[in-house]
Amino acid sequence: MRSRIVRDAVVYRDHVQAIKSGFASTIFTCNQLIHIYSNHGLFQDAHKLFDEISHPNVFSWNALIRAYIKAHNLRQARAVFDSASNKDLVSYNSMLSAYVGADGYETEALDLFARMQSERDTIGIDEFTLTTMLNFTAKLRVVCYGKQMHSYMVKTASDLSKFASSSLINMYSKCGLFREACNVLSGCDGVVDLVSKNAMVAACCREGEMDMALNVFWKNSELNDTVSWNTLIAGYAQNGYMDKALALFVEMTERGIRHDEHTLASVLSACSNLKCLKLGKCIHAWVLKNDFSSNQFISSGIVDLYCKCGNIRYAESVYEGIGIKSQFEVASLIVGYSSQGDMTKAQRLFDTLSERNYVVWTALCSGYAKLQQCEEVFKLFREFIITEALIPDAMIIISVLGACATQAILCLGKQIHTYILKMRLNMDKKLLSAMVDMYSKCGNIMYAEKSYQLMTDKDRDAILYNVMIAGYAHHGFENKAIQLFQDMLKKRVKPDAVTFVALLSACRHRGLVEQGEKFFISMKEDYNVLPEVYHYACMVDMYGRANQVEKALEFMRKIPIQIDATIWGAFVNACQINKNTSLVNKAEEELLKIGADNGSRFVQLANIYAAEGKWDEMGRIRKKMRVKEAKKLVGCSWIYVDNGTHAFTSGDTSHAKADAIYSTLMCLNGKELKQLHEIGGDVFVDIF
């Protein structure tokens, strides 16, 4: 590809020589050649040719400005713009569009737009300016400015072009006003061009309205191009329908529609998520054959594919082969290391970077958060605030809120909430869901509820409903959980597997067996959500807690999937609650058969026998536990004081202030503790 460009450019250079040596060169041909040079990446030649024009006209100046914009040299483009003796609205629009398209030039874009407006008599604005500014508001997600643009366009009748409709659909969709985007489309009376149609498909995908996306896609399908197919494939992949994304890719190929790097990036993402190494490798081979490796979306997608398929060595070798590495490729490998639990390698890779963007910070932060290494998350977040001149984005904050939830550190969670408000960070659905989850897991259901209510009815998605339903369930408000589920259905939000785990969990804690059974049947029959391990385990646990251990066993006999240690664990628990040693033998056999090495299960079994006074049986289990070297994770409690977590296990004396803690506890009899609880006192206040 590159050699062809250079070869063409040499032809054009010879052409210029010919013009210079005999043919009359007009300013028109020189201007055209500046464009040709810059289109072929020969920016210095373009400038040299410009310098040779004795009296450059406005077209010459604009061609040179475009050349520097194409070279991504906005400073030089602006210098030419400022020094140009001839400027018109095209010069301004070119410069404005360049600022809007680049990152970090928001102020310059706004200043230039303000200048164009204030000098209305000499410069002014036209429909090119308006579509560019719609793009700007879409990028910044500032819907109030977008609406002002729209109003002005209606007033000046410049909202009717195909450029206007696609830009408006795009702006409303990216600003989260899906209905308004639909209104723009219906305002076109069904006559839309391909770009507007594609923008609408993208808007539906962004909203998760895949049926609607499919309808728009297939209407006037003769118009569809590679972008249309790419949009829909990416939409399916982003909404979790990986198999549909792959099926569409197959159909696209069968129909002979050309695919490009966008297509491959989405297909790679679908392969990674499905852990479909076979197809992923085919795509990798295709990429190598067609020389697409230099595309950072694709190379990071390939690294991600091998990481998600568990082949870290291969991912590393692909990564090493990338010449100039972008931060997305680094992030893919950091996420890969994190998913393997190898935070040492993840941190080492992060430390080698001289510049870090949001992506790599988030990758490392979420890696620590997923492994529940919460102190590291907090440390990293502090480092981010101190070392980066950036406002943290939602993804980083979500990881920090997740760490607060894991550790149940309410005070820190509140600090993060305050920080979000202080920095005026956009509270989107994902961030708000993380906040609701944090408050709920930190024990403050009232704040969780208040946060949940910040999002209007129509903007609540399944994730937000799920965290609130789970919150109610864990705090013992089963009726509220069920009510919210009804509300979710009324608002036409489709429940998923997580919703039903929360609902079944609510039922098992309150002994609502009938209601739980109804949910269990309904999830598959009415909502097409197939039960997974956790749903089965919840049901077994529910029967156990309701003293219906025989029913639990009957239920287990009908489970169509492989019964794993989680479900057997729930059954052992049921036996323990019901003091049923006759059925526990069966569970013991199965647990040993599937090679469960979780010590908790053995301790549970031993305890059941001990409770029945069957000491021989108990001794036998303990012995098995020793032979298998099964270790039970020790349960612990912790308290967060002065930026530090203090964890305690039963009989633990390892804490530096253990003596003081124990002597204080000794002094506190039941009555004193009760008084402390009544006045809301903290036992540890004077110790730390």
Place this chain on the structure above:
DNA sequence: TGGAGCAATG
């Protein structure tokens, strides 16, 4: 002779 719109990565 020139300037504007749709799709991809944590």
